[in-house]
Amino acid sequence: MQKLGSGLPASILERIRMRRNHAGHVPAVEHGGQSGLVVASYNVHKCVGTDGRFDPERTSRVIHEIGADVIALQEADKRFGNREGLLDLTRLEREAGLTLVPVFGKAKAHGWHGNVVLFRRGAVRDVHQFKLPGLEPRGAIMTEIDLEAGGSIRIVAAHFGLLRHSRTLQARMILDIMNASAETPTLLMGDLNEWRLNDRSALAMFEAAFGPLPPAVPSFPSRLPLLALDRIIANRTDIVSPVMAHDTPLARVASDHLPIKAFVKLAADGEDAQGERRAA
Numbered sequence: 001m002q003k004l005g006s007g008l009p010a011s012i013l014e015r016i017r018m019r020r021n022h023a024g025h026v027p028a029v030e031h032g033g034q035s036g037l038v039v040a041s042y043n044v045h046k047c048v049g050t051d052g053r054f055d056p057e058r059t060s061r062v063i064h065e066i067g068a069d070v071i072a073l074q075e076a077d078k079r080f081g082n083r084e085g086l087l088d089l090t091r092l093e094r095e096a097g098l099t100l101v102p103v104f105g106k107a108k109a110h111g112w113h114g115n116v117v118l119f120r121r122g123a124v125r126d127v128h129q130f131k132l133p134g135l136e137p138r139g140a141i142m143t144e145i146d147l148e149a150g151g152s153i154r155i156v157a158a159h160f161g162l163l164r165h166s167r168t169l170q171a172r173m174i175l176d177i178m179n180a181s182a183e184t185p186t187l188l189m190g191d192l193n194e195w196r197l198n199d200r201s202a203l204a205m206f207e208a209a210f211g212p213l214p215p216a217v218p219s220f221p222s223r224l225p226l227l228a229l230d231r232i233i234a235n236r237t238d239i240v241s242p243v244m245a246h247d248t249p250l251a252r253v254a255s256d257h258l259p260i261k262a263f264v265k266l267a268a269d270g271e272d273a274q275g276e277r278r279a280a
Helices: 010-021 056-066 089-096 164-179 203-210 249-254 268-279
Strands: 037-043 070-074 116-119 122-132 138-147 152-159 186-191 230-234 260-264
Touching (some): 037 056, 056 070, 056 249, 070 186, 122 164, 138 164, 164 203, 203 230
Parallel strands (some): 152 186
Antiparallel strands (some): 070 116
């Protein structure tokens, strides 16, 4: 068998070695001593796997094994026509305990421009839908959820475009959305289609507003992740753990993206303060 050539970039060689060393490893829902809410982001690729099969059941099984308290999905609806939703939400709620954050739009769609937010046990306080600027039809959802597990959290779920100029415009709009209520713990989650971190990167705009971004976690392509297209970014760096890829045999084939996840801790005193503000 031919050995890996020295002509490949070191980062790619390292990813190949890591994949070989972890073949068959199933991290699934392992807390590793960490605690808090599990949040995740997953581009489900319209439920079409790397084997070319359309299999919503397989996608649902990946979502189930992640074990998230809040998860943002991208490409969960058909792109054209009536944008029909592709997942069995009733079954997901029954088997995984995840409830849909409702949005307004086409009757058969799960979400907004393919963006869907699901959560486990709580109440939706507020939902807003945004059409993001750019040549491609893209959107974002902002929702605030009171979680039964404790605390309130604001989620901005988005899917950025493929064009660099569009991503810059979209990042600027997301910043405006997130800065509107900076005191609320807020997470931006989604496929931001940007892996570069240079001055021309749309991600540099988030770094200027919220400080250094979390280390990049490659999630694409799922069989050999090299690019960190998917992100979880918090407006408070002290509430979110390091982001990790949900790298299981099922996830590697169910979509061309791996899910990413992290743990979030909402401070008890912050919850009390929010409660006082709400009462006031």
